[in-house]
Amino acid sequence: MVPRSPSRFSTRSSNSRHRTGSQIPPASRENGRVHFRLGNEQPEISRFLAGRDVLMDLSSAARTLPSLDTMTHPSLDTDTDTCSEEPLIASAGQKRRWGLLVPGLVGGSLVALYALATPFVAPALRRVCLPFVPATPRQVENVLRMVQGRSGLLVDVGSGDGRxxxxxxxxxxxxxxxxxxPWLVWFSRYHAWREGVQDLTTFHLSDLWKVNFSQYSNVVIFGVPQMMPLLAEKLEQELAEDxxxxxxxFPFPSWKPDQVAGEGIDTVWAYDARSFRRGR
Incomplete structure (x- = not known):
């Protein structure tokens, strides 16, 4: 077997390296790349490369080296451990804020719900339950018909929204x-102001059983059956003859009405004090 002769390029390259020794060709750096130009001192290689530059891409090496800004400004170089801890600290702080915010919102909502609901639920827990049921427009008309032409103070016992x-x-x-x-009392005052009759109306936050009705000539009551006998006794003792x-x-079970207006849930019954006192 005839040994294969080395290539012309290999021989001349080795000879060129032998002649130039360990001399490093001149180089320049442009746009992150190093340019080695093989000058006339390496004629064989220069002719082979036809004057082209041998480029070495330093992009992979640049990733392992400090950035130019860091090298220029050492203060920008931060500790790796500190940088990795900062996101953890921020995340822990955010979780802590949410941990305080959520219970606060839930607690505030429960307090607000309790404050709003208690005045409406409390009457149902009393000895005589008198819930708030708004009067219908027809009921209001019938009440006004029963007091038409009369004078003196008018009182609504359990006035609700004040209509x-x-x-x-x-x-x-x-x-x-x-x-x-209390919510209905405040709303009643606001509604009277909106209607322009705030000077003719007064709303009290009070229990009807603690009120003396002797000063009123016209008493309106939206009652329930279980309270009517007790209220009848109170009114017989306190009201004037007129x-x-x-x-x-609901009517008073022991009184005979002097007038009746409406039908169904809109029915109203009118009783004169001299009539129900005479019937005792």
């Missing part, structure tokens, strides 16, 4: 309302 008191004030009455629900009582939804 009867406001309607009576529009008819010229000086009207007063008693209600246990007073009139108007009951809505």
């Amino acid at each position: 009867i008191v406001t309607a009576a004030a529009k008819q010229g009455f000086r009207a007063v309302g008693y209600e246990l629900n 007073a009139r009582v108007v009951a809505c939804r």
Whole structure:
């Protein structure tokens, strides 16, 4: 077997390396690349490469070296451990804020719900349950019909949202309302102001059993059956002879009405004090 002769390029390259020794060709750096130009001192290689530059891409090496800004400004070089801890600290702080915010929102919502619901639920827990049921427009008309042409103070016992008191004030009455629900009392005052009768209306936050009705000539009551006998005794003792009582939804079982208006849930019964006192 005839040994294969080395290539012309290999021989001349080795000879060239032998002649130049360990001399490093001149180099320049442009755009992240190093340019080695093989000059006339290596004629064989220069002719082979036809004057082209040998480029070495330093992009992979650049990733392992500090950036130019860091080298220029050493203060920008931060500790790797510190950088890795900063996201963990920020995440822990954010979780802590959410941990405080969520219970705060839930607690505040429960307090607000309790404050709003308690005045409406509390009447159902009393000895005589008197829930808030708004009067219908027809009921308001029937009540006003029963007191038409009368004078003196008018009181609504359990005035709710104040619609009867406001309607009576529009008819010229000086009207007063008693209600246990503070939200309804405040709304009643606001509604009377909106209707322009705030000077003729007064709303009290009070229990009807603690009120003396002797000063009122017209008493309106939206009652329930279990309270009517007790209220009848109270009114018989306190009202003047010329007073009139108007009951809505439920009549007084022991009194005979002097007038009746409406039908169904809109029915109202009118009782004169001299009549129910005479019937005792």
